[in-house]
Amino acid sequence: xxxxxxxxxxxxxxxxxxxxxxxxxxxxxLVLPLLLFLIVAYVWPILNLxxxxxxxxxxxxxxxxxxxxxSNWEGNELPSEDIYKIFYLDLNEAHKQKLSGKVSTRLxxxxxxxxxxxxxxxxxxxxxxxxxxxxxxxxxxxxWGDIEYWQAMKVAMPKYTIDKYLGSVDLEKNYSGEIIQKPxxxxxxxxxxxRTFYVALGVTICCLLLAYPIAHLLSTLPLRYSNLLLxxxxxxxxxxxxxxxxxxxxxxxxxxxxxxxxxxFKIVGDKSRLELMYNxxxxxxxxxxxxxxxMVLPLYSVMKTIPPSLMRAGSSLGGTPFHSFRKIxxxxxxxxxxxxxxxxxxxxxxxxxxxxxVGGASGTLIxxxxxxxxxxxxxxxxxxxxxxxLLVSVLVLYWLYNKILGIDNIKLG
Amino acid sequence: MxxxxxxxxRYKIWHYTYLTICGLVFxxxxxPLFVIVPLSFNAEQYIHFSDDMLALKPEAFSLRWYEDxxxxxxxxxxxxxxxxxxxxxxxxxxxxSLGTLAAxxxxxxxxxxxxxxxxxxxxxxxxxxxxxxxxxxxxxxxxGLSSSMLGIIISHIILGTPFVVIxxxxxxxxxxxSLTRAASSLGSSPLYTFFKVILPLxxxxxxxxxxxxxxxxxxxxxxxxxxxxxxxxxxxxQMWTGLREQLSPTILSVATCLIAGSIIILVLMEILRxxxxxxRGIQPR
Numbered sequence: 001x002x003x004x005x006x007x008x009x010x011x012x013x014x015x016x017x018x019x020x021x022x023x024x025x026x027x028x029x030l031v032l033p034l035l036l037f038l039i040v041a042y043v044w045p046i047l048n049l050x051x052x053x054x055x056x057x058x059x060x061x062x063x064x065x066x067x068x069x070x071s072n073w074e075g076n077e078l079p080s081e082d083i084y085k086i087f088y089l090d091l092n093e094a095h096k097q098k099l100s101g102k103v104s105t106r107l108x109x110x111x112x113x114x115x116x117x118x119x120x121x122x123x124x125x126x127x128x129x130x131x132x133x134x135x136x137x138x139x140x141x142x143x144w145g146d147i148e149y150w151q152a153m154k155v156a157m158p159k160y161t162i163d164k165y166l167g168s169v170d171l172e173k174n175y176s177g178e179i180i181q182k183p184x185x186x187x188x189x190x191x192x193x194x195r196t197f198y199v200a201l202g203v204t205i206c207c208l209l210l211a212y213p214i215a216h217l218l219s220t221l222p223l224r225y226s227n228l229l230l231x232x233x234x235x236x237x238x239x240x241x242x243x244x245x246x247x248x249x250x251x252x253x254x255x256x257x258x259x260x261x262x263x264x265f266k267i268v269g270d271k272s273r274l275e276l277m278y279n280x281x282x283x284x285x286x287x288x289x290x291x292x293x294x295m296v297l298p299l300y301s302v303m304k305t306i307p308p309s310l311m312r313a314g315s316s317l318g319g320t321p322f323h324s325f326r327k328i329x330x331x332x333x334x335x336x337x338x339x340x341x342x343x344x345x346x347x348x349x350x351x352x353x354x355x356x357x358v359g360g361a362s363g364t365l366i367x368x369x370x371x372x373x374x375x376x377x378x379x380x381x382x383x384x385x386x387x388x389x390l391l392v393s394v395l396v397l398y399w400l401y402n403k404i405l406g407i408d409n410i411k412l413g
Numbered sequence: 414m415x416x417x418x419x420x421x422x423r424y425k426i427w428h429y430t431y432l433t434i435c436g437l438v439f440x441x442x443x444x445p446l447f448v449i450v451p452l453s454f455n456a457e458q459y460i461h462f463s464d465d466m467l468a469l470k471p472e473a474f475s476l477r478w479y480e481d482x483x484x485x486x487x488x489x490x491x492x493x494x495x496x497x498x499x500x501x502x503x504x505x506x507x508x509x510s511l512g513t514l515a516a517x518x519x520x521x522x523x524x525x526x527x528x529x530x531x532x533x534x535x536x537x538x539x540x541x542x543x544x545x546x547x548x549x550x551x552x553x554x555x556x557g558l559s560s561s562m563l564g565i566i567i568s569h570i571i572l573g574t575p576f577v578v579i580x581x582x583x584x585x586x587x588x589x590x591s592l593t594r595a596a597s598s599l600g601s602s603p604l605y606t607f608f609k610v611i612l613p614l615x616x617x618x619x620x621x622x623x624x625x626x627x628x629x630x631x632x633x634x635x636x637x638x639x640x641x642x643x644x645x646x647x648x649x650x651q652m653w654t655g656l657r658e659q660l661s662p663t664i665l666s667v668a669t670c671l672i673a674g675s676i677i678i679l680v681l682m683e684i685l686r687x688x689x690x691x692x693r694g695i696q697p698r
Binding site for chain 2: 020023024026027028029030031032033034035037038039041042043044045046048049052210211213214217229231232233234235236238239240241242243244245246247248249250251253255256257260289292293321346349350351352353357367370371374380383384387390391394395398402
């Protein structure tokens with residue numbers, strides 16, 4: 001059997017393949033500008049952030065010889081004279097290059113007290129005489145004879161480290177490399193992770209409970225009424241997040257509208273106004289209202305497609321309304337429930353603005369802590385490590401969303 | 414569930430409870446927004462419904478906080494509105510053009526690695542803003558664009574593209590591809606087909622994507638907090654600073670203006686939706 005040929009004399013199969021290749025290339029070319037732009041200006045910076053979380057080269061670049069010497073040191077007893085000498089030379093070099101401030105800041109992350117120790121020492125470096133550095137250091141400040149400082153320095157030295165990840169779940173490494181719990185009063189992060197998770201879960205459940213009935217109502221009403229009611233969902237959706245947060249601040253503050261109403265109806269006394277803001281309550285209520293549209297819209301778009309005849313069929317076959325709802329209607333809304341819940345959970349877990357404004361001290365979440373490390377303590381590696389962990393949890397959920405519902409099924413408005 | 418005179422009493426009770434619950438949820442959604450509006454016309458300095466206001470006495474209301482917003486001392490709002498508009502417009506142009514192009518490629522059936530590429534393109538919408546903000550802060554500082562308008566515009570283009578990609582792909586999914594084949598069989602070049610056939614049909618989707626991108630940029634505060642110097646202050650930044658210090662009535666006037674803006678956008682979106690349905694011959698139910 002001879003092959004089918006095109007007018008140019010090529011086999012049809014090759015010719016078609018060629019065209020397909022061309023089309024593939026053309027489609028890819030259209031996506032390319034955005035893809036390149038995102039990879040350069042977004043994906044790459046994020047990957048960079050991830051490496052920042054394990055990158056610890058700063059300190060070993062500042063004190064290169066000490067890093068090597070300490071890695072060979074057992075850590076059971078005070079370092080030998082040689083190590084003191086090497087440390088003196090490194091520190092002196094760093095001081096000459098005006099980098100000793102960085103050394104002190106960095107070592108202070110490893111152990112509190114290092115900052116003042118280094119700062120006191122560096123001013124005296126010029127008075128050091130050759131020989132017997134160990135005694136000179138210890139005479140200068142007896143902390144240099146405290147093995148804990150040397151152990152902390154040893155732990156801080158490796159070029160790449162997972163210390164920041166341990167730190168973000170309140171663990172640390174001791175000098176012999178074992179992973180141990182941080183002292184009780186310095187454990188702050190784990191509470192925040194739990195809190196973030198519980199708030200996100202709680203907000204998701206509350207949103208689902210509130211959104212389900214109204215999405216159902218919207219999908220069963222005649223279009224002219226449902227369009228009107230849909231505005232109640234879409235207007236908050238389109239309104240600035242800060243506007244909505246400020247409206248909650250007006251409502252919830254102690255001299256605020258909600259307390260005024262409660263006092264007016266004598267439910268609470270004027271002296272005992274409720275504290276609704278700057279705590280968990282504020283964060284929770286405000287986040288629920290702000291994220292509610294993200295639950296209603298996917299639920300509504302699924303419920304719209306369920307024919308009402310199914311429920312009628314259920315009752316004509318003798319099911320009570322509740323029974324038919326549970327057996328027929330509810331299972332059909334699973335895709336909407338899944339989409340809405342994942343969306344709300346993903347958004348809630350990374351929430352920053354609302355907790356920062358209405359959360360006070362007890363209502364802040366992990367994002368606020370990341371911002372705190374970025375802007376206040378300037379411990380950027382810590383911020384990156386916590387950011388990475390948050391990112392990974394979000395990406396897992398995103399992958400789940402993609403797997404279950406398909407990312408191209410996201411609908412807006 | 415239809416209610417008629419034969420419905421059993423307990424179902425009637427249940428039905429009305431259900432309607433009440435729905436009413437309360439709608440109230441919960443919408444009422445907080447409208448607390449702001451009357452308070453922004455307050456004549457007093459306190460954010461509080463005074464007795465005179467509740468009695469609807471005209472002297473309890475005034476426009477002084479709107480005057481303060483426009484002519485006030487130091488007046489940070491003028492600069493903030495200008496910056497927000499400039500950033501918003503350029504970010505929208507960038508995001509819309511890049512996003513529309515990408516959506517055209519993505520909805521071609523020949524597109525390779527569609528799922529992977531789609532999830533990369535959507536990721537800026539999913540990744541928590543605090544992470545995007547930190548990453549962009551380091552990146553833009555490295556290439557010397559921190560505290561510059563260009564840096565903020567670039568990051569807002571990134572944050573806006575997913576919305577454009579999603580809305581335009583959604584519009585294209587119901588696009589009849591035989592139209593492009595018809596055009597090329599009649600001798601039209603691909604570019605001519607795009608401008609004369611495809612673009613007019615997907616315009617509603619493109620515009621609604623552009624609106625999304627604009628609102629995202631206009632409302633964005635987390636990333637700008639990392640990137641902006643004092644000269645790049647925007648409306649959300651100004652509100653953020655104000656809310657952290659003290660809730661002043663001027664902020665409420667700004668908020669009222671923003672609510673008015675979102676009502677306008679809502680109306681625009683509804684018009685676009687109807688136009689799009691009409692263009693594609695979908696009859697409203």
